[in-house]
Amino acid sequence: MSPRATRLLVFAVIFTVFAGLAGFVSALLCFIPAPYLFPLAYHLSHRVAWDLTANFVSRLQCPRCAFQLPAVGVWTVGSYTDHHEQNIYNVRSPIDGKHIGWIDCPQCGSTIVL
Numbered sequence: 001m002s003p004r005a006t007r008l009l010v011f012a013v014i015f016t017v018f019a020g021l022a023g024f025v026s027a028l029l030c031f032i033p034a035p036y037l038f039p040l041a042y043h044l045s046h047r048v049a050w051d052l053t054a055n056f057v058s059r060l061q062c063p064r065c066a067f068q069l070p071a072v073g074v075w076t077v078g079s080y081t082d083h084h085e086q087n088i089y090n091v092r093s094p095i096d097g098k099h100i101g102w103i104d105c106p107q108c109g110s111t112i113v114l
Contacts, residue, residue: 003057003071004113007089010056011049018045050099054087060103064110075100088114 001009022037060069075082075091077100082091091100102113 003053003060003089006056007049007053007114010052011045014048014052015041015045018042050089054089057087057089060088060112060114062105062108062110062112065105065108067105067107069103069106069112 018041019038022041026037054071057071060071061067062069071088072085073088074085075088077091077093078095080094088100088103092098093100100114102111104110105112
């Protein structure tokens with residue numbers, strides 16, 4: 001299974017649990033409407049899915065040349081190079097703090113979407 005499919009599957013499972021809990025809390029506490037809790041469940045699920053995907057993905061594969069790239073390493077974002085090894089799903093941009101959405105294959109230069 002591709003890393004992106006793994007992340008989306010983890011997200012779907014976590015969102016189902018959080019949305020179910022949000023609906024239960026909404027019904028239990030009658031004063032918190034469910035439409036306010038579902039966006040919170042979505043954003044929490046998204047953050048947790050990114051963090052958990054790092055535990056399941058150890059290699060990335062280029063879609064063009066099938067080059068196997070380890071997911072753990074010292075990553076460079078723009079001109080900034082981190083000084084310790086970490087999983088690509090845990091790397092954040094030092095400029096805006098967001099996760100990295102893609103990397104280039106070191107062999108053929110094709111884009112690998114995370």
